[in-house]
Amino acid sequence: MSTSLIFGANGGIGRALVQKLTGDGWTVGAVSRHPQDLADLTEFHYEADVADAFAVQQAVYAAAQELPPVDLWIYAAGDILSSPVAEMTPDAWQRILTANLSGAYLATHHSLPLLAERAHLMYIGAYSEKLRLPGLTAYAAAKAGLEAFAAAFAKEQRKLRVTVVRPGAVDTPLWSKMPARLPKNAMTPDALAEHIVAAYHAGTTGTLDV
Numbered sequence: 001m002s003t004s005l006i007f008g009a010n011g012g013i014g015r016a017l018v019q020k021l022t023g024d025g026w027t028v029g030a031v032s033r034h035p036q037d038l039a040d041l042t043e044f045h046y047e048a049d050v051a052d053a054f055a056v057q058q059a060v061y062a063a064a065q066e067l068p069p070v071d072l073w074i075y076a077a078g079d080i081l082s083s084p085v086a087e088m089t090p091d092a093w094q095r096i097l098t099a100n101l102s103g104a105y106l107a108t109h110h111s112l113p114l115l116a117e118r119a120h121l122m123y124i125g126a127y128s129e130k131l132r133l134p135g136l137t138a139y140a141a142a143k144a145g146l147e148a149f150a151a152a153f154a155k156e157q158r159k160l161r162v163t164v165v166r167p168g169a170v171d172t173p174l175w176s177k178m179p180a181r182l183p184k185n186a187m188t189p190d191a192l193a194e195h196i197v198a199a200y201h202a203g204t205t206g207t208l209d210v
C-alpha cells in the first residue's frame, strides 16, 4: 500500500487528490486550515496554516506518528489576488507569496524526514510565464519562484523525484478571487487529479504542463 501527504488538501484540487488517492486504496494524510472538512475522506487530517512555521512543524510531527513513509507528497495550497502594485498592501503581497512559495519551502523542509527513500514531491504551479499580467505581480512572482525553488531543490535531493505540475484553468473556488471568468474549457479537479496520479506512476519529473 502507498502513502501520500497533501498540503492544501481542503482546496478544489487538494480535495480531488485526496478523493482520488483514497479511492485507489492509498493511505492519505491531509493538511489544511480546516481539517474537519476532510474527515469524511481520511482519518489522517491535520491542521496547519502554511504562514505559521510552528503549525506546519506540528502537523508534520503528528503525521509522522501515524503514517508510513510518504511515497507521494503534494503541495496544493495556493492563493491568488488581482491587484495593481500601486494598490497592493504589504500584507496582501505577503499572503500570496506565503501561500504559493514560502509555504512550499516550509512544508518541504519539515516533511523531509517523513519521506520514503525514493519519494516523489509534486508542487502545483501554473503557466508562470503566461501570468505576467497587470494585477498578477504577486501570483506570477510566486509561481515563477516556486519553479526555481523546485528545480534547485531537485539538484540537492537526487534520490527524490520532483515535479512542478502546471495546470491550465481548473474549476475550483480559486476563480472566485479572479476578475476573469472561468474559461469554458476548464478542467475538473478530478481530471487533474487523474493526470497527477498518472504522472506519479509514470515517474514524470521536471515540469508537467497539463
Ligand SMILES: NC(=O)c1ccc[n+]([C@@H]2O[C@H](COP(=O)([O-])OP(=O)(O)OC[C@H]3O[C@@H](n4cnc5c(N)ncnc54)[C@H](OP(=O)(O)O)[C@@H]3O)[C@@H](O)[C@H]2O)c1
Pocket (backbone or CB within 6 Å): 008, 009, 010, 011, 012, 013, 014, 032, 033, 034, 048, 049, 050, 051, 076, 077, 078, 079, 098, 099, 100, 103, 124, 125, 126, 127, 166, 167, 168, 169, 170, 171, 172, 173, 174, 175
Ligand atoms: N484553479 C486553477 O485554475 C489553477 C490553475 C493553475 C494553478 N492552480 C494552483 O493550484 C493550487 C490549488 O488551487 P485550487 O485551484 O485548488 O484553489 P482553491 O480551491 O482556492 O484551494 C487553495 C487551497 O489553498 C489553501 N491555502 C491558501 N492559503 C493557505 C495558507 N496560508 N495555509 C494553508 N492553506 C492555505 C486554501 O485553504 P482554505 O480552504 O483554508 O482557504 C485552499 O484550501 C494553487 O497553488 C493554485 O495556484 C490553480
